[in-house]
Amino acid sequence: MTPAVERLRELLRIPTVSHVDESQVAWGSFAAFHAALERLYPAMHTRLEREGVDGYSLLYRWPGAASGDPLVLMAHMDVVPVVEDEWRHPPFAAEIIGEGTDAAIHARGAIDDKGSLVAILEAVEELVTEGFVPARDVYLAFGHDEETAGGGARAIAALLRDRGVRPALIVDEGGAVVDGVIPGVGVSTAMVGVAERGVMTLLLTAREGGGHASTPPATPATARLARAVNRLHRHPFPTRLAPPVRAMLTTVAPHAAQPLRTLLRTLSITGHLVAAVISRLGPEMNAVVRTTAVVTQLSGAPGENVLATTARAAVNIRLLTGDTVAGVVERARRVIxxxxxxLDVRHASEPSPVSPWKGEAWQRLAAAVATSLGGHIVTTPYLQLGASDSRWFTALSDHVYRFTPFHLTRSERDALHAHDERIRVEVWLRGIGFYRALIASS
Known part of the structure; x- marks a missing residue:
């Protein structure tokens, strides 16, 4: 394998696992990761300015011929925990399984998000070694706790704001190059997130006096809570086409088979029907056209023969562009x-602003896709379903995009945050070219 692949494998072997309870974090792994970056990418560390932020996040500045309108490339060092028994191959061994175009590196973080981080480093190291000087400053912003609180990225964004940095283009992890996400569309699409959904936790609590389970009341707290949960489940949020989703469908319309092509070209008339149909095409597409709510945690009595004095459910809600935290809470109250x-709100953030899918910044990104990943790929706006560190940067620039430059299969995308996360070697190497092209246009 190439030296670049071996460097990726070495960094994947460092278990930079983040936990909500930071007392469980092995901070030595992050220190080892920092040291490995400096050793593996010497030219970059000679040319770029590096500073630590919020403990273990890193900010690099590559001075260009001019400092205005810089490019910011984002990624995060941390990965989610693993259940090793579920993996076919050790999650931190970074073994290469398969041959030829099927050869893939199996490791936690291969896609989310060390794959992007190391591809950025490879592109920068190559260009620095070649003597390239960017026309404008380039920043690399690497958070250390994206999978939990995102405090590192938030601190970097605050630092750049205080220094008066106004990026012309920000690119973080997000959509990938995919096939067949929209049935009937027979072209590969580069799904570039121009916005991301809001995220909140809604806590539902039912209370009662308690007592022995042998003499339950007519409607115990657990039954009251279960009824509330069931009502939320039976009354999902309505479907609709948010502007980024409408733009995505309009972009792919020329590549769709009939009669889908006509439906997508007349969304002003067919939009409600199309949204309803999309919601039935699986969980991923359903999440594109509605605010979603799902109960993720339940708690009740401390013993099997004890009535719960407090029954509680945590509802994870992802807000579609155009919805608000206040509106979601009011609707939940009516439905329950x-x-x-x-009803108590925790950890709430509104949907992000929507970045434009026209103009210089968008064209730079689309050109980098065409140059490095193939001219047959259609670059389209997309509504990011999950949250990313980029949400902290939307106050710095109107041009914040979320894109992971890898051509991923359905099963590869399903492995994110699950067992057997992996990336094909050939796919990862092409991703380096995307970042090279993007930096070269800065």
Missing amino acids: ADPAVE
Whole structure:
């Protein structure tokens, strides 16, 4: 394998696992990761300015011929925990399985998000070694806790704001190059997130006096909570086409088979029908056209024969562009229709602003896709379904995009945050070219 692949494998072997409870974090792994970056990419560390932020996040500045309108490339060092018994191959061994075009590196973080981080480093190291000087400053912003609080990226964004840095283009992890996401569209699409959904936790709580389970009341707290949960499940948020989704469908319309092509070209008339159909095409597409709500945690009594004095459910809600935290809470209150069930908002953030899919910044990104990943790929706006560190940067620039430059299969995307995460070697190497092209246009 090439030296670049071996460097990626070495960095994937460092278990930079983040935890909500930071007392469980092995901070030595992050220190080892920092040291490995400096050793593996010597030219870059000679040319670029590097500073630590918020403990273990890193900010690099590559001075260009001019400092205005810089490019910011983002990624994160941390990965989610693993259940090793579920993996076919050790999650931190970075083994290469398969041959030829099927050869893939199996490791936690291969895609999310060390794959992008190391591809950025490879592109920068190559260009620095070649003597390239960017026309404008280039920043590399690497967070250390994206999978939990995102405090590192937030601190970097605050630092850049205080220094008066106004990026012309920001690119973070996000959509990938995919096939067949929209049935009937027979072209590969580079799904570039121009916005991301808001995220919040809504806590539902039902209370009662408690007592022995042998003499339950007519409607115990657990039954009241279950009824509330069931009502939320039976009354999902309505479907609709948010502007980024409408733009995505319009972009792919010329590549769709009939009669889908006509439906997508007349969304002003067919939009409601198209949104309803899309919601039935699987969980990923359903999440594109509606605010989603799902119960992720339940708690009740401490013992099997004890009535719960407090029954609680945590509802994870992802807000579609155009919805608001306040509006979501009000709708949940109406649907549950039980004043005895308390609703409390935790960890709420509104949907991000929408970046334009026209103009110089967008064209630079689309050109980098065409140059490095293939002219047959259609670059399209996309609504990012998950949250990313880029949400902290939207106050710095109107041009924040979320794109991971790898051509991923359905099963590869499904492995994110699950077992057997992996990336094909050939696919990863092409991703380096995307970052080279993007930096060269800066």
